[in-house]
Amino acid sequence: MTVTTDARPGIVLSRLAKSYGAVRAVRDVSLVIAPGETVALLGPNGAGKTTTIDMMLGLIHPDGGTVSIFGAPPSAAVRSGWVGGMLQTGAPLDHLRVREIVTLMASYYPHPLPVDDVLRMTGTAEFARQWTTKLSGGQAQRVRFAAALVGDPDLLLLDEPTAALDVEGRRAFWQTMRTATDRGKTVVFATHYLEEADAYADRIVLLAHGQIVADGPATEIKAQAGSRTIRATLPGADVAALAALPGVRSAQRHGDAVALSCSDADAALPALLGAFPTARDIEVTGGTLEEAFLELTASEPNAREDTVEATR
């Protein structure tokens, strides 16, 4: 495992593993996140996202492997106020007003942001005097976000931060999030919404069955799943010859139109033009991230012995 080239050590997960009884929730997860990166942990339910985040927060101890947050173990990083987290559960404290709960959270951190700034940034200022028990789902989510943000942590860990929100609420949340974390924060969020990972993360780490099955920018993940298609008009083409081209996985012909499903479109395109110079109306389309997601999370390498699916 090599450490990031950035001067500051980032977040390093090394061979993390955690089981609940017979269920291997996380197995052998290794990951290096550079300071300032926004990373999505994407995966279906039971992929191990929450368990991974809980181990990064020091809430649960891994059975194997280590977590290092800016060079420190999670518990020390949390105590130093480097980490802000938004868990899946956590209704705000009762008998307090929104403003009070944000003030309370600020008091725990060595260098908090001004409470008023945070209330404004997170759109909670207009209901700052409201009791925390009288909030709508979207409002409560914003309060939780304000609470995670007010300590001005270097690392924000958000476990499905938009799970309770509708489409509009999700968009508003991420807009707020963008503004609030413009200043070089490292952000790691778990989600099972593809669009969310695609739209808001620099990098997607795709988890399935407790393992990383893909890691990179969204475009790279689409490519990794081999779902790019080259279409062209090529009368009388030999389908077998097309399928044999480098980078092509399979070929189809409908009349004069051919479609090549590629594992490596970058290699396939020049090969196609070299072998069939008469090809025209050429079009390269990326597969959807959703196709990549399904393709990559469906296979379950060396996991046949597991009969139960991980619940988290």
Added chain:
Amino acid sequence: MSGSTHLRYEILRTLRNPMLYVITLGLPLVLFYGVASGQRHVTHDGTSFPLYFMTAMAVYGAMFAVTSPGARIARDRATGWTRQMMITPLRARTEVTAKVLTMYLMASAALALLFLAGASLGVRLTATQWLELAGLLLAGVGPLAVLGLILGYLLPGDALTPAVGGVVILFALFGGVYGFQLASSGPLFDVMKGLPSYWLVLAGNATVNHGNWPAEAWITIATWVVVLIPVAVLAFRRSASRV
């Protein structure tokens, strides 16, 4: 970093719970006036009934006061807020200290109110005696305070209110808080003498007749505390791991 904001909000949350006033302050006060006002001049073993019953009701209120944070602990655990606190720099020590200070603040309020009520029915003590009585009672509810924390860290939220209420009522009943004793000899009496509440009710008498607070009382209370504190630590650790 200080825990002063945390303590302030802990107290604020406590004071904003109306049920707490009813149970820790209102109920003992009503019972005191209801029972003691008709027996103002009754004396038993050299103790006036109002002094005896004022002490008993002060113990009753203080027992509810010191166990009340248990309910809040359980609720914070149920809503997931405890986990949220665990991922902040807040130290467990600060959190537990705030809980203990808050419970003692409420217990002191219960005592003060009952002492005033006692005085209104003719209980006369010197300033030193009032302070001595308050000190004895606050020290003596220590085991209940620890028990409240244990229940809060162990039990699910919906089980907590009946559990705490049940424990306090058992301690009260067997300790003679309700103004009568279940036994004066035999195995049941031995059980009663094993409870801190039994000795607490006698604290009023002990204060007036100097030296009447036996070593057995301190030993009983200290034993409870010594046994319960490690249990509380274990319960806290258990609740701190993943729910």
